[in-house]
Amino acid sequence: xxxxxxxxxxxxxxxxxxxxxxVAALNTQTLTTDFLDNTYFIISAAINGGAMGTAxxxxxxxxxxxxxxxxxxxxxxxxxxxxxxxxLSGGEKTTIIFKTPANLxxxxxxxxxxxxLDAIAWADCACIKINGxxxxxxxESNNAGSTTGTSYTVAVDTxxxxxxxxxxxxxxVSFKLYADDSDTLLWSNTLTTNIPTAAxxxxxxxxxxxxxxxxxxxxxxxxxxxxxxxxxxxxxx
Amino acid sequence: xxxFYDDNGKYIGCRELLDGESVPSKATTVxxxxxxxxxxxxxxxxxxxxxxxxxxxAVTIEPTTEEVLDELxxxxxxxxxxx
Numbered sequence: 359x360x361x362x363x364x365x366x367x368x369x370x371x372x373x374x375x376x377x378x379x380x381v382a383a384l385n386t387q388t389l390t391t392d393f394l395d396n397t398y399f400i401i402s403a404a405i406n407g408g409a410m411g412t413a414x415x416x417x418x419x420x421x422x423x424x425x426x427x428x429x430x431x432x433x434x435x436x437x438x439x440x441x442x443x444x445x446l447s448g449g450e451k452t453t454i455i456f457k458t459p460a461n462l463x464x465x466x467x468x469x470x471x472x473x474x475l476d477a478i479a480w481a482d483c484a485c486i487k488i489n490g491x492x493x494x495x496x497x498e499s500n501n502a503g504s505t506t507g508t509s510y511t512v513a514v515d516t517x518x519x520x521x522x523x524x525x526x527x528x529x530x531v532s533f534k535l536y537a538d539d540s541d542t543l544l545w546s547n548t549l550t551t552n553i554p555t556a557a558x559x560x561x562x563x564x565x566x567x568x569x570x571x572x573x574x575x576x577x578x579x580x581x582x583x584x585x586x587x588x589x590x591x592x593x594x595x
Numbered sequence: 596x597x598x599f600y601d602d603n604g605k606y607i608g609c610r611e612l613l614d615g616e617s618v619p620s621k622a623t624t625v626x627x628x629x630x631x632x633x634x635x636x637x638x639x640x641x642x643x644x645x646x647x648x649x650x651x652x653a654v655t656i657e658p659t660t661e662e663v664l665d666e667l668x669x670x671x672x673x674x675x676x677x678x
Contacts, residue, residue: 460649463631491631513608515634515647537599537607542621544599545610 394421406433434568448528449590482554495533
């Protein structure tokens, strides 16, 4: 039989849990952009003459940016945070809503925590890679890499939501791909090796795409939204 | 392989069926071959494949950081501020 004392203890526990959750939320540093304007927090740069610019928005996709190639080989663009601005320590999470282009042949895209500048080479990462139509999760530490044991074949001209999450003690990285505007989980996998956490393994946050042999200006990737969370970094309250 | 489609029946990708996994809703094992530049719709238990008409896309290019810096450096050199 529930007593008044038990109810009181239950109320106190619920209040404590609520406070704990609120403090955790306040200590979670979050960066979000919907690409509605040019004040997005990442630095954009061209790769071999490519570009990043505004694109036409779509229903349920306000604010869209696109990465486009030039006519040069391996051209595209990147959006990154400052180089070496992140050292993975556990609790990092990112959500990206992106759309594949109408043609994916020769396209390579990298999204997440990675120190690449050209979508070709990198030494450290916990990221998603799309090579043609093959999407995989990747980790790499000081040039020693791991790739998820399964992959997903993406369709062209299709919106997706991808979530990359480093667990609290940075011993695993999970990758989840969802259908657009949906909870339908299309693919998921986890890596537990080659997670770059050691000193010297600092990296940045990147969204980049290139095309190996474009014949002209070609859209390579569209980005509608991104969110980065640091749930396990220093306390701010 | 399992082939996923959205609420409109549009193909949205595929992957291997995992051991012991049943076919999820909005997915099918009906085989599909789709090439680059093509889209497919699952209609009445079969795939219909269409070529995507890619309208010319006006790429509104924002000046990149590198381009802005290049212009700034050129300006400063022209003005004799730096050499």
